[in-house]
Amino acid sequence: MSLIVHKYGGTSMGSIERIKNVAARVAKWYEAGHQLVVVPSAMSGETNRLIGLAKELMPQPDPRELDVIAATGEQVSVGLLAMALKARGIKAKSYCGWQVPIMSDDAFTKARITSIDDKKIRKDLDDGYVVIVAGFQGVTDDGQITTLGRGGSDTSAVAVAAALKAEECLIYTDVDGVYTTDPRVVPEARRLTKITFEEMLEMASLGSKVLQIRSVEFAGKYRVKTRVLSSLTDPHMPLSDEAISGTLITFEEDEQMEQAVVSGIAFSRDEAKITLVGVPDKPGIAYQILGPIADANIDVDVIIQNTSTNGFTDFSFTVSRNEYAKAMDVIAGVKSRLNAKEVTGDTKVAKVSIVGIGMKSHVGVASTMFRSLSEEGINIQMISTSEIKTSVVIEDKYMELAVRALHKAFELEQG
Amino acid sequence: MSLIVHKYGGTSMGSIERIKNVAARVAKWYEAGHQLVVVPSAMSGETNRLIGLAKELMPQPDPRELDVIAATGEQVSVGLLAMALKARGIKAKSYCGWQVPIMSDDAFTKARITSIDDKKIRKDLDDGYVVIVAGFQGVTDDGQITTLGRGGSDTSAVAVAAALKAEECLIYTDVDGVYTTDPRVVPEARRLTKITFEEMLEMASLGSKVLQIRSVEFAGKYRVKTRVLSSLTDPHMPLSDEAISGTLITFEEDEQMEQAVVSGIAFSRDEAKITLVGVPDKPGIAYQILGPIADANIDVDVIIQNTSTNGFTDFSFTVSRNEYAKAMDVIAGVKSRLNAKEVTGDTKVAKVSIVGIGMKSHVGVASTMFRSLSEEGINIQMISTSEIKTSVVIEDKYMELAVRALHKAFELEQG
Numbered sequence: 001m002s003l004i005v006h007k008y009g010g011t012s013m014g015s016i017e018r019i020k021n022v023a024a025r026v027a028k029w030y031e032a033g034h035q036l037v038v039v040p041s042a043m044s045g046e047t048n049r050l051i052g053l054a055k056e057l058m059p060q061p062d063p064r065e066l067d068v069i070a071a072t073g074e075q076v077s078v079g080l081l082a083m084a085l086k087a088r089g090i091k092a093k094s095y096c097g098w099q100v101p102i103m104s105d106d107a108f109t110k111a112r113i114t115s116i117d118d119k120k121i122r123k124d125l126d127d128g129y130v131v132i133v134a135g136f137q138g139v140t141d142d143g144q145i146t147t148l149g150r151g152g153s154d155t156s157a158v159a160v161a162a163a164l165k166a167e168e169c170l171i172y173t174d175v176d177g178v179y180t181t182d183p184r185v186v187p188e189a190r191r192l193t194k195i196t197f198e199e200m201l202e203m204a205s206l207g208s209k210v211l212q213i214r215s216v217e218f219a220g221k222y223r224v225k226t227r228v229l230s231s232l233t234d235p236h237m238p239l240s241d242e243a244i245s246g247t248l249i250t251f252e253e254d255e256q257m258e259q260a261v262v263s264g265i266a267f268s269r270d271e272a273k274i275t276l277v278g279v280p281d282k283p284g285i286a287y288q289i290l291g292p293i294a295d296a297n298i299d300v301d302v303i304i305q306n307t308s309t310n311g312f313t314d315f316s317f318t319v320s321r322n323e324y325a326k327a328m329d330v331i332a333g334v335k336s337r338l339n340a341k342e343v344t345g346d347t348k349v350a351k352v353s354i355v356g357i358g359m360k361s362h363v364g365v366a367s368t369m370f371r372s373l374s375e376e377g378i379n380i381q382m383i384s385t386s387e388i389k390t391s392v393v394i395e396d397k398y399m400e401l402a403v404r405a406l407h408k409a410f411e412l413e414q415g
Numbered sequence: 416m417s418l419i420v421h422k423y424g425g426t427s428m429g430s431i432e433r434i435k436n437v438a439a440r441v442a443k444w445y446e447a448g449h450q451l452v453v454v455p456s457a458m459s460g461e462t463n464r465l466i467g468l469a470k471e472l473m474p475q476p477d478p479r480e481l482d483v484i485a486a487t488g489e490q491v492s493v494g495l496l497a498m499a500l501k502a503r504g505i506k507a508k509s510y511c512g513w514q515v516p517i518m519s520d521d522a523f524t525k526a527r528i529t530s531i532d533d534k535k536i537r538k539d540l541d542d543g544y545v546v547i548v549a550g551f552q553g554v555t556d557d558g559q560i561t562t563l564g565r566g567g568s569d570t571s572a573v574a575v576a577a578a579l580k581a582e583e584c585l586i587y588t589d590v591d592g593v594y595t596t597d598p599r600v601v602p603e604a605r606r607l608t609k610i611t612f613e614e615m616l617e618m619a620s621l622g623s624k625v626l627q628i629r630s631v632e633f634a635g636k637y638r639v640k641t642r643v644l645s646s647l648t649d650p651h652m653p654l655s656d657e658a659i660s661g662t663l664i665t666f667e668e669d670e671q672m673e674q675a676v677v678s679g680i681a682f683s684r685d686e687a688k689i690t691l692v693g694v695p696d697k698p699g700i701a702y703q704i705l706g707p708i709a710d711a712n713i714d715v716d717v718i719i720q721n722t723s724t725n726g727f728t729d730f731s732f733t734v735s736r737n738e739y740a741k742a743m744d745v746i747a748g749v750k751s752r753l754n755a756k757e758v759t760g761d762t763k764v765a766k767v768s769i770v771g772i773g774m775k776s777h778v779g780v781a782s783t784m785f786r787s788l789s790e791e792g793i794n795i796q797m798i799s800t801s802e803i804k805t806s807v808v809i810e811d812k813y814m815e816l817a818v819r820a821l822h823k824a825f826e827l828e829q830g
Binding site for chain 1: 431434435465468469471472473476477479480481483484486487490491493494495497498499501502508509511513514558559560
C-alpha cells in the first residue's frame, strides 16, 4: 500500500463525463489498495470565465478580490469529484486550500506555498477516505484566499505530495509525457521515459509547457518522485501499465541516462533582444543597466557583455517579447544617463536550447551544436551556457530549422 | 452616521450591469456618511447551475459536498461587488462565511447560524471600508462549509445586522415591499408602509415569498429593524426617499397600526387534507396519529379534531401537497393500528388566512371573515386560529374569489 497523489488538469475535469472518468481512474488505484490524494484543477474554461467577469468591472482586477473569485473554480471541482467518487460507493472528502490549510504568502494571484498542514488529510486517509484537495489555492496567515498563478495546481499537487511524503505524484494531463522536443516541429520527437529533475527544470523554464516550473522546483527541493502521464487513456487500462507510462522525473543519474548526453531541445519564440552600444566599461555597469529593468519588474533572460574595446563595450540582453516596449522605454533613460552611443532592438529573435545532464561530463557538445547550426547557414547572435544546457539566440525564422537540425545531430529520435 | 446592512438578491446581482447598479446604490449610502455592510446572493441562475452539475453526478447529491459547490455562487458575488465598489474608488473588502466567521451547525444544505464574530468587520468599518459578506453560507466548528437553505441570504443579512447592532437592515429585492395580498390576485392590493414582526412572521409562513421565514424569526429575536424595498428603482434616487420606501418591519404597535385590524391576506394552494374517520376518542390519540407523520419528517399544518360522538371522533390535518402521497402511506398503517373506520384525502384544497396584530383586541374579526365567505357561497372545511391570524381551508377553486372577497370586506385597499 502506497500513498499516491494524483493531479488532473482542467481538460481532464472539463465535463461531467470526464469527471466520471477521473473518478473511475482514481477508483482503480484506490481499489488496488493505495491511499489516494487527488488535486483537481478548475473545469476547463471556468477560470477564464471568472476572470472575464472580473475584468468587466475592473480592467486591472483587484488582486485580492480576483483570488476570491478565481478560487471558486477549484472549489466546484473538488466537490464534484468527491461526489463522483461517492456515486461509485467510495468514501471521499473534499478540502479547499484554507481547510487543509495550505498556507501561502500574500502575493495575490501569484502566491507561494509556505507550508502545508498534513494532519486532517492523514487522518482521513487512515480512515479510508480518498481526499480531494483544491489545487491552485492557498490561504494567508490572516485568513485571506490566495491563488498560485497559472498552472498552480501542478505546484499544489507536488507540494501536497512533499508534505505527505507520498510515494509518487502523478500529473495527469493532455499529453502523454515529456518529449525530446515539440512533436509539432519534429515529427520524430520521442517521449522520454525518464528525465532528471535538473533537465526538467531547464525544459520547463525554456518553454516546454508540460509542467509549471515552480512545481518542478518544488519536486526538486523535496525530491518528490513525479510522473507526467496522459489522462486521455482508457481509465480502466491495467494499473500496472499505467503506473509505468508517461515520463518519470528522477533524481538518480543512472547508467542509461548517462549515455544520453542531450535529452531534449527546448525553444521559445517569445524573445526580444536589446543592445546598448558603446557603453563605458566601468565596474557596476551591468547593475546600472539591469537595475532599472528589474525595478520595472521585467524579467531578463540571456545577458551578454562583449569584451571591452578602448574602454567601451556593447551590452545585450533578452526579455519577453510582450515586455519589449516597456523595456525599451526604461533603456532610453539608461542610455542618456550612461551616455551610451546607441540602443538597438530586435523582436525577430528566438531561443533554441539543448538540455542534458550528460553535458556536465561530455566535452564537445556545444561545438556539435554550433557546427550543426553553421551547416544550416544559421547565424548565432547570442550564446548562453549552464552546466546542463546551451542556449543560442537566432533569427526567429530559422527556429524550426534549428530545432530539427539539432534533434538529428544529437540522434534524439533514436533514444 | 449609522451602521446599515444592505442585502441584494440574485436578480439584483444578475449581471455585471446590475452589479454596477448595486455598487452605485451602496456608494450613495456610503457617501452620505453611513457605515455599510452588504450581503449579496449568488448571481441569479448560478445556484441552480451548480446544483444541476451536482445532480448529474448524484441524483441525491451528498449534502456536505453540495454545500462546498453551492457556496461558490456567493463567493463570486462578494468578489465582484467589492471590485465594482473599488472601480468607483471606494474602499471595499469581501468576506466568505468562514472568514468572518459566521458559525453554523452542521446541518448541511439547511444549516442554522449559531454565532457571528464581528471583530474583523468592525475593524474594517472603522478603517472606512464597505464590507461585503457572502450570504447563504456558514462554517462549522471544525471548519466545514455549510449553506443555510434557499433564501438563506436574507437570514445572513439579518443575522449580521443583529451581531453588529446595525441601525437598520435593508432587504433589496425585486418587489417594492410587502402587500396586503398578492397584487396578481387582487389588483387593488396595497403596499404596507409598516408591518409588525408578528404579522410578517405569519405572512411569511403562510406563503408570502417576500422574506425567508427564518430571517423574520431572526429579526424578531434580535429586534432588527428590517425594511423590504426595491432594487429596481434608479440607484441615484434621493437617499431620503429611498430610506422611507418599501415596507418596514417594526416592533412597536403604534396608534396608526392599531387601527388596522387586519393587515393582509395570505394564501397557499400547496395544501392537501387527510381525514381519519371514526377513530376511538382516547387520550393520546393525536400523538398516535401525528407521531408517525413527524417520524416520516412530514410537516403538518392545520389540525382539527371534531367533538366526540359515541366515543368516536374524526381527525383531520393538512400537509404540503407534494408530501401527500407519503403521508397517506403512513396513515394507512395508523388506520389499521387504531382500527379507524376510514381514511379520506383531498388534494384540491387551499388555505386562506387573514393576518393582523389588531385581531388581538378586536372581537368579531373572524365572524366578518366567515360571513364574507358565506356570502360568496364558499364552504369552509377547516378553521384554525392564533392570536393574530385566522386561517380557513376551502376548496381550491374558490381561493382567488375568497382572497378578493376578504380583501374587500376588510377594506384593505383603503389603507
